[in-house]
Amino acid sequence: MTDATPVLRLEGIVKTFPGVRALDGVDLELRPGEVHALMGENGAGKSTLMKVLGGILQPNEGRILIDEAPVVMTSPLEAKGKGVVFIHQELSLADELSVAENIFLGELPRKRFGRVDWTRLYATTDAILKTLNVRFDARTRVGDLSIANQQMVEIARALTVSPRAVIFDEPTASLTDAEKVVLFDVIEDLKAKGVGIIYISHRMEEIFRITDRISVLRDGQYRGTLRTAETTEDEVTQLMIGRSLDLSRSPVRHALGKVALEVRGLSCGHLYRDVSFSVREGEVLGFYGLVGAGRTEIAETLFGLRTPSAGSIRVNGDEVRIGSPVDAIRHGIGLVPEDRKGQGLVLGMNCRDNMTLPQVDDLSTGPFVSDGAEVAIFDQYRDRLDIRTPGWRQIVGNLSGGNQQKIVIGKWLSMRPQVLIVDEPTRGIDVGSKSEIHNLIRDLAAQGYAVIVISSEMPEVLHVSDRIAAMYSGRIMRTFAAEEVTEDSLIQAISGLEPEKVA
Structure with missing residues (x-):
């Protein structure tokens, strides 16, 4: 230059x-x-x-x-x-x-x-x-x-x-x-x-x-x-x-609850194989790996978008079969997808209707949807998640990326899930909104949610996770506790150089 x-x-x-x-x-x-x-x-x-x-x-x-x-x-x-x-x-x-x-x-x-x-x-x-x-x-x-x-x-x-x-x-x-x-x-x-x-x-x-x-x-x-x-x-x-960001994270100060989700020997053709992990109430489990490692495919299986070829899924200790998103929702699993615009939102609809879309049947009396109940849900989660919009009538496509992501998260929180899976939570979001989403994820864990975060950004997965599952070529190579993981060890694991040690 x-x-x-x-x-x-x-x-x-x-x-x-x-x-x-x-x-x-x-x-x-x-x-x-x-x-x-x-x-x-x-x-x-x-x-x-x-x-x-x-x-x-x-x-x-x-x-x-x-x-x-x-x-x-x-x-x-x-x-x-x-x-x-x-x-x-x-x-x-x-x-x-x-x-x-x-x-x-x-x-x-x-x-x-x-x-x-x-x-x-x-x-x-x-x-x-x-x-x-x-x-x-x-x-x-x-x-x-x-x-x-x-x-x-x-x-x-x-x-x-x-x-x-x-x-x-x-x-x-x-x-x-x-x-x-x-x-x-x-x-x-x-x-x-x-x-x-x-x-x-x-x-x-x-x-x-x-x-x-x-x-x-x-x-x-x-x-x-x-x-x-x-x-x-x-x-x-x-x-x-207009301010600095503190990217450090204090260690977990709340007690972890029971195992909310347990996966054993889960496989899905050539996409991933023999995957086992668990996540507890109050815990954030991060999944990190290269594109194509199988992380999103596991999330899609847990949400009923893919059919596993082997393995079992347990929610609150009970084995469940998830053949569709309806099954996943019934068992308390929500998914914030990687492509929020294409899969998580209807961009031409307003904020209220996007947030209440999965529970329209529950809010209906005969052919009519209760406007009052829908607005009450939107107002609750707008305040709780600090969604910045003039009101529920705002078209979602006009919101910033960070506020769109909060709408998707609010949609699932209003369903009161046991497990919330968040795939690439801050893709296309500015640094200020990233910090807000990270804090929100940690707050959800503190409130007792079991949270799975899938991210391609190492600083993000290190910042929000209590444990990190490192994936390579469809396998979990190693699971790290937050206090023991280093950037070098994480890179080794996602490169296939450090397989999981099986006791």
Whole structure:
């Protein structure tokens, strides 16, 4: 990175919606060949600013300059034509079309009489895919790809032009560690070509690994820019939320209750095998491992979404058979899924209806649902979980990630479960909201809930767990007590280097 003329500059950007000033005079400068992080809590204005830059929204005040020349972005297509490419966190692909058709959608190469030049389309696409080191080709149907590979298709779109600036919005949210390495290599290649990168992520380790500068928004206002090499996570956090975070955790001070859930010899085909563990009332059991280790599949089995091929499940000492989520709920097991937007919420519904959805039958008299009972449940858990929303009528899709996660947790708490499974509790959530979710998990354990937390983030699983089950290739390699675990021993276990010692 140099101090060269900025490839992109935003000056005094203001964006208002009815009753809300989402952006209040925001400035941002992107230099050629730099990776510039844009950080802030959920609701700080990052997405709104990028929508202004990408031509999705028009600012009320301020201006955009490319190579110091003012421009007006009236659409994403116009922004792309000016060299600004946006890679969204939310996938925007057509499942029924091929990889090549998705990458060049609206810009398919043509032969005479307007016919698609399929040979050139596939050859050009395969050349782009080769630079990403992926294992699928141009003709693959996008709907047949994993979420991680669909994200790589989104990234490939940016390589179809000679971009001046590329905006990555949470690009690693669905990527494996190996795919992250490929992504970071792509970013390095873009840097070497003088392309400016705006990188939006809540993952501090990524920010400090690949970025050159960090700009922070808070409450729609620009709070400052820091050189990554000259700052610390604590300094960035203070700029984002106005305070430091205490990531230490006091040892458990409450007595653990009886064993709430016991699993013995559970297997599910090739996904996982011979898995045994237990979790007590008042305890947080963490599951940690690489993507594909089998953690989520175990949770889905406990919630009745998968059928085990062997083993037993006991709740409060009684063996149970769980063939569906209805069975799981009846036995007191709740699941906060990894994909809260796709599996945990109905984004177009209001907060109250989302929270009471699993118990509509219990709140109904004949064909009518008791509005009063639904509102009472929502009010109780809004206060208990500190859900920040103007009221129950707010559409869930308009809430921040942290408040959406609290709605999902509140939904299950209102069902009074024995065991609460929380899969990737803070994925896509800012550091301030992460701290709140972590404290909430610990509070739930203190109230006597048995909690299982599945996380891909080592600091998170170390912070919230009383014990940690380390998984590798469908097996629990070792179970650690919180006071004995170290980062090195945990990494060894999830790498398959330290098997469980069986007495």
